[in-house]
Amino acid sequence: QVQLVESGGGLVQTGGSLRLSCAASGRTFSTYAMGWFRQAPGKEREFVAAITRSGGSTLYADSVKGRFTISRDNAKNTVYLQMNSLKPEDTAIYYCAADDIGPGSNELAYDYWGQGTQVTVSS
Numbered sequence: 001q002v003q004l005v006e007s008g009g010g011l012v013q014t015g016g017s018l019r020l021s022c023a024a025s026g027r028t029f030s031t032y033a034m035g036w037f038r039q040a041p042g043k044e045r046e047f048v049a050a051i052t053r054s055g056g057s058t059l060y061a062d063s064v065k066g067r068f069t070i071s072r073d074n075a076k077n078t079v080y081l082q083m084n085s086l087k088p089e090d091t092a093i094y095y096c097a098a099d100d101i102g103p104g105s106n107e108l109a110y111d112y113w114g115q116g117t118q119v120t121v122s123s
Helices: none
Strands: 002-007 010-013 018-026 033-039 046-051 058-060 068-073 078-083 092-099 117-122
Touching: 002 092, 018 033, 018 092, 018 117, 033 068, 033 078, 046 068, 046 078, 058 068, 078 092
Parallel strands: 010 117
Antiparallel strands: 002 018, 018 078, 033 046, 033 092, 046 058, 068 078, 092 117
16 A cells, blocks of 8 residues: 655746655565546546556546656655646646556546645636
């Protein structure tokens, strides 16, 4: 089992940047593929990005491709989401999740979830 805690959310203006972090504890972090998802008010949770166990391969939603970058540091048991050129439509609660098989874009495949961090982009 693994516990996940997100941080780094906040309020930023359109065009600004934020870096989210997700710290993991418990079972060996490097055995999990990791993903980021988000849920905007009144909408379903959606996939944002994912990364393999080694960090050698990544996957992005079309809506964030070229603006967001997922990375991980297995020595620090942490996965990151660098968000640049933020837009008001990026406003959501951002969740990190761990998948012991993946990575992929299907949230049903993820076994463990953090509690989320709020990102608000003002226009």
